[in-house]
Amino acid sequence: MASVAAWQWFYAIHITRGWFPILCWTLVAIGLAVLVAAQAQRGRRRVLARQCVVAIVCGLVGGAAAWFVSDGIVLFGVELGWDVIVACAVGFLLLGFFVAAAVGTHGWRRVVAIVMVPLTLLATGVRVNAIYGEYQTIGSLVDYSPYPHISTLHVSLDTVSVDAWAKQVASGEVTPEKEGRLLSVDIPNPASKFRARKGLVWLPPAALAKRPPKLPVMVMLAGQPGSPTRFFTASDTIDDLTKYANEHDGLAPIVVSPDQNTASSRNSLCSDTTRWGKAETYLTRDVPDWIRANLPVSRDPADWTIGGFSQGGTCSTQLGPNHPELYGNVLAVDGEIAPTDGNVEQMVEGYFGGDRAAYERQVPVNALRAHAPSKQTMVLAAGEKDTTSVANIATIGDAAEQAGWTVVRIKVKDAGHDWRAVNEAFAVALPWLCDRMGLDVGDMSRHGSGTDERQREERRMQERAGIEVQQ
Template identity: 45%
Template structure:
């Protein structure tokens, strides 16, 4: 069942098109009723009024939920608002069709209503790029376990990382691994590892490693299924003799709806897992560069916030940082709630965990490369990213600020920023001149 679910595309492919066509036909079927001529005009006015009023209600819901209550902590784009408005418009027509109708037409109206909701959800999902397949929606794994033969830090070579390796495969490999939480006891889900072509040959060179973190809600798979970072890495490797960084994508959340904020707390010892358990596993199983000059940490949204928190707090471990659409501070709801659940009510500890405070406490940074980026349409996170980048530069980091044209707080931004950032990070690691 897993391979089938992974093969059904929810973004792109025939399924969304089929749903859109069916929704259009359903709307036409609801709009057409066998009525006397005098009542046809009245019914046409009802349909048009229902469409308009339903759409306005949908826009109002977007404003209340997205702007006033800020339920998602992300501004809804005009495209997403349009899909919600369209779904509500269709729902209003379906409700109007229930009045004074025969049972068969009422049943059809209920079915159409469900279809309109589904189409709206698919449209919003396409705008965010969150769930590309049915497997990603139901949480089914899309990646096999990484072969044990590839997990051997002793498969060493005397070749320099920048030298390339003859005869390497054309593409890298992504596989699932279990990273034990030996010290942290954090309830992490399986991680994903990307090995570039140069890491797949006998006696591979030591390569840089980038720890990448998903957003929240999310999982490590989002980085590959929605962010397509493996495709970007393969493209880079093709132009650089098979060389690219190794990617380790651990689970910093424990569950999609949990946000441990990359600190050690009652929610979970996420920070220790990411800075002790994960690095220990990497050194024991992968042939990677030694020292912070060949290590980096990055992520998107909540994962981006984690990357600047941990990267700034541990320059002895991570010499590079990639913050894509991160926040100004870790949070779970209001500041009061965040302080209570994540810091035991200690407001000073919460303040000290914010990226700007961490940067100030560890300045100056002598050899840290930090790349920041956000979507040009992301009006909320773009100013935050600029603020953190400015603070990082003032603290001595070698910073780069990027923008993803025409995207918002979504996985299209991740792919764009990651593609732009990869050459910058590679130069810092010595993979490219």
């Protein structure tokens, strides 16, 4: 038991904030100060000067290389952002100094310099990760999932309406719990045979009742590389959902994060392909079928949202327009203009067996035009430092508006292609979407009324510091 507790403590260590990143950079600073001080005396100043020159050259070369990979050839499909470029430049500068010190010194100084090399690599990696917010804990690095399986919990399908639930809470007939539950789940794949990893499901307090209300659904996808666990562990999603539920009688959407890629290193394009299998069929048949059969959910497409970050955001702008019978709403953050893994010719051959039309069907603007007109809703967000994504939401948003969609575009200030953009966008989009999906049951009725309430939520979005809302 003690060993299990020790591993749980180790996996729970935060690597984006708190003592761990502080410790890493403190040790690097101490090592740097010791080596500089030890060589600052007469007789070694020229050696120290040469080490500093090497460090500066390495920093400039490293920063230029990071810029070239990010903005020059856009190797990863998105710009890394200047915060990352500067972090890489500083990391290369320090590495250059320590490597030069290891070569140019002897004895204990060389030992210190050698030890500083892997420590600097670790500290730089921690800093870059903190900018993105991708891995929050040590456990997330190995996709550690401590969440119990949904089979350990009885989820009732004996439901009431949302309005009836609100009346029961108001009368004191039922008292919702204060917290929801995050559970792991194996979503079967009878239609697709897609080899998905375990998914995660967040159930709001109302869903844990003996007679829960029929709740809306959010199917949310992490990016690539990534996993279903990442959508919850890298973001503030659960905090936002819990806050909303506590302000609304335990009501909040049921959030399901399925696997769309089968592995972190793969990109399924969220499509039915010859390369990785039928991801689209899995996400549009197997996942919805399982949700409807096992969770207390509404069956109205207006109550269903598909969304995600990065590649997950791209998927949502493909699947939402292509499947209006399933998803009435889309919430995409920092998505691409089209599914991407190599150039178009490579994808057409490698994924679609040479069928160009099959690929073009997955391009969001094409999907929007093909299914126009539509009364669906789309919330598009991008970090302002991710200029490519900002341009993408403008293009996709324009196409959606032309197709009849209600569109909200959010630009997150001081954010890039990172989870901060997700956190800010989700925090403002959640109450607005919940309002449209009928969870704010005060004086409004389902889908289409409550204009004053909706306008209030829209004003709240526009007034939130740190974002710019465009409609």
